[in-house]
Amino acid sequence: MEELGAPSSAASSAPADSKAGYVLSNVAEVVERILTFVPTKALLRAARVSRLWRNCARRVLKTQQQMSWLSAFGTSRYEEHVLLGAMEEGLETKYLLPLTALLMVDSEHFNGHNGSYRHKKARKCQDEEESDAMDRLRRLLPKSCDILCIVTPGIVLTPTGLPCTTPKEFMEGEAGFSLLFPAMDGVQIRPFHFCKNSLNQESLEEAGLTGNPDLKVVLLFGYHAYKSGAAVFLNKLLEPLARSNVLIAGGHVEKACIQQRDCCSPGSFGVVGLTLSGSRIQGASVLLDQDVSSPKAAEVTIRRLKAASIPERNTVGFMFACVARGHNHYNNEHNVEADTFHKIFPSVPLFGFFGNGEIGCDRIVKENYTLSETDANGLQHGYTTVMSLVHLG
Template identity: 80%
Template sequence: MDGDAAHGPADSKAGFVLSNVAEVVERILTFVPTKALFKTARVCRLWRNCARRVLRSQQKMTWLSASGSSRYEEHVLLGAMKEGLENIFLLPQTALLMIDSENFSGRNGSFRHKKARRCEEEGDLDTMDKLRRLLPRSCDIVCAITPGVVLTPSGQHRAPPQEFMEGEAGFSLLFPAVEGVHIRSFHFCKNSLTKSALEEAGLVGNPDMKVVLLFGYNAFKSGGGRFLNQLLEPLAHSNVLVAGGHVERVFPQRKDCCLPGSFGVLGLAMSGSRIQGASVLLDQDVSSPSAAEATIRRLKAANIPERNTVGFMFACVARGPNHYNNQHNVEADAFRKLFPSVPLFGFFGNGEIGCDRIVKDSYTLSETDASGLQHGYTTIMSLVHLG
C-alpha cells in the first residue's frame, strides 16, 4: 500500500504531462521510428498532432544497403529492408533501388532460370509485390537491375563507399517529402515518348527542373539510339544536371504500352529552387588513382553544401579494378577522400549518360548536345543537394 501510494503522485504527474504538454510529447516522439510513430499517433488527439509535426520535421534522405550472402530465399537487400524499415526516421515518398543482376536473377523460384524472359518478368512482379508490402502505399518505387553496384553501408554517413562488381549487393535510397523539393518518377518507351508526355513529366518547359537521373534499358535494339536522342536533346540544351546510364532492366515497367523486351528509360526528375547539382566525367584516359582524384576534385568548384547531399557514381563495367591495374575501389575512395560526409551510390552499367556539368547560378562548365551526353568506358560522378 505504502509503495503504491508513494508512486501514485509521480505517476499522476507524468500522466498529466504526457496527456497535456505538447512540447514534451513531441520531444519524446522524435526518438520513435516512423512505423512505431504511426501506432503511437492513435493514442489520443494530442499525440496524433505531435506525431504529424514530427513527421513533417523529418526531411532528410536516408538509405538501406546490403551486401554478402542472404539468409533469406531472396536478394540480400530485401532482407535488409525488412529489418531496416522498422527503425528509420522518415516516411518514404520515393525509393530508388539498385540491385546486382547476377544474384537477383539467380535466386530460386521465379529467379531460377536466368535466361527465361518470362521468369524474369514474374520475378520482377514478385519483387514489386514484396516492396509494395514493405514500403508505404504512396511511395513511388524506381528500381534498376545492374551488372554492378556502388553503395555506402546503411546508416553510416562516414563509412567508406564500396564498389561491387561481383557478389550480392544492393541499396534503397529513401526520399521523404521535402519542402521546396519535388521528386517525380517517369517512364518512357517508344510508344509513350511524346513532347506532351515530356511536358507532363516536367522534363520540358519546367524552369524549376534541376536534376534528372535516368536509366536506359535495351537501347542496343533497333530504334533505341534514336529514341534516347529524342529524350536527351531538350535536356542537353538546358542547365539541368543529367546523370545515369544503361542497366540490364528496370521495374516497374508500364504494362499499358511497353512490349516485352522493348527499349525504354526509367528515371527521377528533381525540381525545386533548393536543389543543386553538379557532375564531372572521368573519361577513358583517367586510369590512375591520382588522375581520378584530380577529376573528382573539380566538383569542389560547384561549392555544393555537403549536408543533405548524396553522391552518384555511374560507371562502365569495363572500369573498376580492370581499368586501374587491379586496384579496387579507386573511384569510390577518391570521392570519399574529397567528400567524407557525403554517401555515394550508383552502379556499373553498359554505357554512361552525363557530362562535365557544374551549374552555379547561370554558370555552366560544359554545354553539349544529346550525343555528347552518351559515353562508354567512362564514369559520371555527381553531387545532388536536396536543400
C-alpha cells in the first residue's frame, strides 16, 4: 500500500480549462467531499495529483477511524494461504490506512502440510515460508503498519462484510483473518514481543505493560509454551498484569510471525501481543469453563458479557478456545459458541482461534471502574473458552 507522496508534476501542471477543472483544482471543500468516496489505496494515488489534493486526502484519512477486517476461507487457487490473496483484493476497497494489522491463520495450510494445489517438490522449510509470508504482507500493507501474524490450529472469524454476518468456527480447513486498526483519536495500539532474553522490567515499561495508567486491554499469545522454562517465563509476565486493572485475553498458539525477531534463537518460546491504551477503551470478558458443555449453558455464560453494558458500536469480540472444545465438546454440534455470541451481540464481529491453552478471566474494564480478582495462575486455563468484548471508543 502506497504512502502519501509529493504531487505529480505532470498532473499538477494540467490546465484547468473548464469550470469542473477549476473547481477540482482550487475548491478544497469539493475535492475533500469527493475523496471521501474513494477507497484508501486509490486515495493515496489521488494525493499525488496536487498539493491541494494531498492536503484533502490527509484530512479524509484522519476521519477514517473505524476498525475493519478481511477474512477468507476455502481453498486458495495460488501457492499461498487463502487469506493473502483475499487481502490483495480486499485492500483495494478498504476505507482506512492501517497502522496495526493482527492476522490469524490456520497452521495446517499456512505451513503447507496439505493442499494438492501446492507443488510438494518445491516446498521450502517452514522458516522460509514464514519469511515469504511476512515479505508478502509488508508489500501489501503500508510501511508504517505494525504486523503481527498468529499461526494456530483453528480459526474463528466473521466473513468480510457487515458485522451482522454470522461468525464461523473453523477447526479444520483453510481459514484466516486480518484485523486492520487505523489511527484512532484517544486510542493507542502497540505490538510487543518478549523472549527469555528480552523480558525484564525495563522492557515491560517500554512496551506499555507496566507504568501505563492508560492501559486498558492486553491481547497476549504465547508460542512454544510446551518447552522447558516456558511456564516460569509466562508467569513472570502475567504476575504484574494480574495485579493491574486491565482486560487480559489470549492463549497459546503454535507460532507467531513478527517483523523483528533478532533477540531470540530459532525454536525458542516467547510471547507476543498488543496493548490497547486510551481513556475511551472499554472491555469485558467471561470464561466458559470445562463444565459449560451445552448451548444453553454457553448462552447463560456469554449473557454475562451483555450485563457488563459495554457499548456495541465500534466494538470487536474475541473468542480464544481450546482445541478440545468446538463440536467435539458440544456433542458434535458445530459453531455453538460463535452462534451464541452472535445471538446476543448480532452487530459485533467475532474473531479468534482454537489453541493450546487459554489466558483470561471474568473481568470488566469501564472508565474508572474495574471488576476482577485473580492472580497469574487464575489467568491460565485448559479446556475453556475466553470470550471478550473490546470497545474502541
